[in-house]
Amino acid sequence: MQKLVAENGSPLTPERAAKEEKRAAEELEKAEREAPKNKEKRERKREGRKAKRKAKGGDAEGDDSDVEISTFLHACECVSPRRERFRERDxxxxxxxxxxxFHPTTQGESIVSKLSGVIWVDPAERQVVRLEARLVEGFKIGGGLLASIKPGSAFIFEQTRMNDGVWLxxxxxxxxxxxxxxxxxxSINQTEEYSDYKRFSAKTGEEKLDAPKPKP
Structure with a gap:
């Protein structure tokens, strides 16, 4: 869930900030209310994917779209290891x-197995700090019916560590x-920068009804 706190570097007006606060609180309340039902649906889909991967001899416990450091180690050859100081971290x-x-068994592995590039890893926390990747061959989504990404497409991604240890x-x-x-x-040319993270919490309460008055 996202909440807008400023636009073009300027804080929202009090009226718009109040509307955004209300929208975010309602969205969070809806997500919490529907969480059990959505979790059940995700579990059913996950079990179905596990069964398919197991039948193909893959890792039944991995999530279909997960991309972790281990995914790169399985799907790629990692060469020229070296140590660098990047954004004040080793x-x-x-x-x-x-x-x-390599024969991928998950969607995440299918994507990674078509990439080449450079990856910066924080060894202390096992987090990807920066990733520069380029598709060496096309990648199809939904067999090419939904989308087809052409070779040469490039991606850059960076994470930063917050003071409480959370990576964002x-x-x-x-x-x-x-x-x-x-x-x-x-053609897609898009750049996104994230900064000035703030903690956000929304409190919602249930409507309380008064007990019925006794009949005279």
């Missing part, structure tokens, strides 16, 4: 490229050529 840097003969996005950049559904090709 990191280990690898160049990576698709591993020959800091920077993301996409330069890609794709075809979506049955439409003509399109």
């Amino acid at each position: 990191t280990i840097v690898f160049d990576f490229r698709p591993r020959a003969g 996005p800091r920077f993301a950049q996409v330069n890609a050529s794709a075809r979506v559904l049955l439409f003509a090709g399109m």
Whole structure:
């Protein structure tokens, strides 16, 4: 869930901030109310994917779309390891490229197995600090019916560590050529920067009804 606190570097007006606060609180309340039902649906889908991966000889416990450091180690060849100081943190840097003969069993592995680039890893916390990646071959979503991303598309992603130890996005950049559904090709050039994170909590309460008055 996201809550807008400023726009173009300027704080929201009190009226708009109040509306945004109300919207975010209602969205959070709805998510909490529907969480059990949505969790049950996710579990059913997850079990179905596990069964399919197990039948193919893959890891039944992995999530279909998870991309972790271990995903790169399985799907790619990591070469030229070196240590670098990046944004005041010690990191280990690898160049990576698709591993020959690798057969992906999850969607996450399918994506990573088509990438080459450079990855910066924080060894103390096992977090990806920065990732520079480029598609060496096209990637199709839904067999190409939903979308098809062309080779040469490039992605950059960075995370930063908060004081409480939580890692959150800091920077993301996409330069890609794709075809979506049955439409003509399109170019995507998008940059997102994240900063000035603030803690947010919303309190919601249940409506309390007075006890019925005794009949005279």
